[in-house]
Amino acid sequence: MIKWLYKLICLLSIVIVWDCPVTAQAEAKTNTIVDSLGRQVKVPVVIKRIACMYAFTGHVVAMLGRADDIVAVSNGLKRDVLLSTMYPSIKKALSPKFQGAVNIEELARAKPDIVFVGVDTGGNQAEAAKLDACGLTWLAVDFHSMQEQQQAVTMIGRAIGSSDRAVAYNDYYNSCISRVGKAVAAIPQEDRITIYHATVEPTRTSPKNSLPTDWIRAAGVINVAAREQGVFDQNHQIGIEQIILWNPEVILVNEPGAGELIMKNPKWAAISAVEKGRVYQMPIGISRWGHPGSLETPLAILWTAKTVYPGQFKDLDMQAETGRFYKKFFDYTLSEKMVRQILQGKGMRLSKDRKKRQ
Known part of the structure; x- marks a missing residue:
């Protein structure tokens, strides 16, 4: 009996000693x-x-x-x-x-x-x-x-x-911020272009504490919606009357078709951006550039700065920059046709209804 207990104690000791390294390895x-x-x-x-x-x-x-x-x-x-x-x-x-x-x-x-x-x-x-x-x-x-x-x-x-x-992407991101910052530094604040950024719908925009407002500032332009708070509903919708009061010089839209709706709607006609035809569809790659959840924020900064201040960015070729971005970070070579589609923001996202049918 004593011998049996001794063997059992030894066996348990071996199990305990063996179990410790395994636990350490798991951790x-x-x-x-x-x-x-x-x-x-x-x-x-x-x-x-x-x-x-x-x-x-x-x-x-x-x-x-x-x-x-x-x-x-x-x-x-x-x-x-x-x-x-x-x-x-x-x-x-x-x-x-x-x-x-x-x-x-x-x-x-x-x-x-x-x-x-x-x-x-x-x-x-x-x-x-x-x-x-x-x-x-x-x-x-x-x-x-x-x-x-x-x-x-x-x-x-x-x-x-x-x-x-991840480090490589962040380095590129910061280089885009720096590149644009240097190019627009000489533009006085009072001469900077005011923009309204429509996200998904014409009357839905980006509030003050948001990624779009941050990158819009980095692009050297002024987001009219960031000037005031308390004028949005919980979905960041805004009344057309408020947009008319803001009177932005440029309107950026990130949803295909939103620009056409704005240009054809007589309620928007008195706004400077509409009068001068400065309503632009933002590019769409793997995401809508500049959207609150867009990975292509660095490209949105470059594209917006180039679009609004072409004179300061004569050496920036967005077609070449776009191709390099997807090659560098996704190891994918875009065709010239695909680059054009991305920059035009057309045909890059399936509609919700179409996705349901697939």
Whole structure:
């Protein structure tokens, strides 16, 4: 009996000693990442399956060289013509998020190693509890400025093991800011062009504390909507009467067809930008350039500065710059036709109805 107890104690000792290194190894195989909600999340070092429930994160993951590892996406990501052309595997990914809510049970069936969500999901206690209950490792991504957007790219890069590519993108981003800043520095504040930036709909715009307002400032122009607060509803809609009072010299739209609606609507006719025909469709690549969740913010800065101040940017060839961007960051060579389509903002996003039928 004593001998049997002695053997049992020895065996247990071996198991305990053996178990300690295994636990240490398990802990060493995670990285702690702080997400946009300030959560400290232990993320596996080895990430093989990625879910992107916020379109921006899908664009970033693709840029960082991991598009083929995406197993689940928000439905909107599949509307991006260029992204699907570059990475056909995106079309086959599950779509647990459609028009807002995430079907977390369906998301879990994709067996992702990491899930990227927007704060509309991660900041919702009920949705966050479901993610946790399904045992999913998730990071919330959010930003309202150029600096925060770069931090988001850095965070995603760390999480999926592509930090070097994230650094390269941020370096390019900052070089664009610097390039434009130097070129417009000599323009007095009173001579800078005023613009109205329509996002999605003609009467929907970018409020003061937002990414578009930040990059618009970097482009050397003045966002009329950033001058006042309290004139928007919760969806950032604004009355046409207020836009008339602002009387912007230039109007930028990021949704195809919005420019035509503005130019044909007699209510807009008295606005300087409409009178002078300075209503411009912004380019659309993998996203609508300059949109609150657009990866192509650096290009939006260059394009806007070139469009508004052509004299200061005679040496900036946006066709060449566009081609170089997608080659450098997505390793994809655009045809001349595709570059033209991107810069014209035409045919680069499937309509919601068309996506439903596919």
